[in-house]
Amino acid sequence: MPELPEVETTRRGIEPRLAGKTLEAVEIRDARLRWPVPGDIGARLAGKKLLAVRRRGKYLLFDFGGLFQIVHLGMSGSLRFAAKNETAAAHDHVDWHFADGTTLRLRDPRRFGAVLLSDDPPNHPLLAHLGPEPLRSDFSAAYLYRACRGRKTSIKNLIMDSRIVVGVGNIYASESLSAAGIRPGRAAGRLTRAECAKLAAAVKTTLQNAVRAGGSSLRDYVAANGELGYFQLHARVYGRAGLPCRACGTPIKKLATAQRSSFYCPVCQK
DNA sequence: CTCCGATCCTGATGGC
């Protein structure tokens, strides 16, 4: 579920309450995630101070100073702070207990997420081949145009490829293409320079707006039932098949390819 | 190398 904005919102929500605190214990309730949660994670992290929580693509990097905990939320993962004596529910896989009593809790029903350790995240196999961050300047019109050269895959598949650019999932791919006026099924290699420029800009503004929306929902997240990083998206096209395009009123079309659907306006997007 | 479909897993939803 979580794409870059949700992961970034999660990061912003947890870092202020955790940075500078010492980890006391890790409670692994159910180690079965995409890969088993390392059994020695508690032994290796206990007593260490969490310096910062960073993000690379959809990965959260807990910086314990020379040792990093990598967390990926997969499709259904979420992090929240557990209240004192709040019992764990189904699919609550891991608790991190900090010395001041704060407990961070990971829930992941579908178990596509991951909790791993690394002393060198940039060279970790999962992160080593990641493309640029979409909100940074190295993800540019020129970069995207270059990345599209010779590619026959659809532009939607291309921007969802984390080797090209990180953080863009199924929702924000559709939303960005809508904002750029480009159909998701277009062959990447056939986009013009101008279209790539529009798309690179649209990816940035779409993600930025979503991060901002997440930020405004952050204040609620400490609430008892508040999961972190999930918020209402005012979608242009995603999930709106058959509903009128917000710009021209034409019914939004749904394109089903390999169990992943795309949405677009057949008039506004060329 | 590139592309595309299958796949891991559980829960929510809608049709009958």
Added chain:
DNA sequence: TGCCATCAGGATCGGA
């Protein structure tokens, strides 16, 4: 109400 099929926001793998 119960049962079944379908779909879900990720990312890797293997075959073509």
